[in-house]
Amino acid sequence: MLNEEFAFKHSSAREAPVIKSELVLKLSEMNPHLYQRDVEILVNAILDEITDALRKGDRVELRGFGTFSIKERDARQGRNPRTGEKVSVTGKVVPYFKSGKEMRDRLNPKAGAAKRA
Template sequence: MTKSELILRLSEQNPHLYQRDIEKIVTTIFDEISEALARGDRVELRGFGAFSVKKRDARVGRNPRTGASVHVTQKFIPFFKTGKQLRERLNTE
C-alpha cells in the first residue's frame, strides 16, 4: 500500500472529512515519526510495532567488483520491530 492508497482508503472510510485534511493528517504523522527517529528517539505504536534507530559501526569493506578494501563510515539505520498483536494477526490460520 502506498501513501496515496492509504489516504484514498481513509477518505472512503470517512466521507465526512475532506481528502486534503486526511492527506495533511497522514503527512504530519509520517513527518513526526521521521523527526523523532532523526533525534534518536524511539516511536512505539501499541499493537503495531516500534520504530528505532540502530548504529552500524565503521568498518572496512570490500568493493565486490575490484576486491579492493573500502572504508565504510558509521551509519544509523531505521529499525522496525513488530508488536505482539500484529504478529498474532499475521500468523492466524
C-alpha cells in the first residue's frame, strides 16, 4: 500500500525518477529486521515473476495498485526521420499498465472525494 512513510526524496515528476536501488533502500529502512540484500532479492523476484507472467501472455493484477498486461502492436510502415525514407516496422508485443482505482484515488484525492459526494 502507498502511504506517507513510503515517500521518496523526489517531490516532482520533473525530477529524476525513482530507481530500483532507491526502492530497495527505502524498503530495507522500513523493515530494519531485513538485510538490504534480502530486500533486493525479493524486489528482483517480484519483478521477474511479473515479467515471466507477461511473457506467457498472462495478466498480473495487483488489487488497489493496477494491472500489467501485454498489447500487440501491428506491423506498420514508418519513416526514417533523417532521410524520410519509408521503412517497415515489424509488429511487437509491448507491456501495458493500467492503474487501479485505489491508486488513482490516492493520486487525485479531490477528484475521488468529489465523485463520492
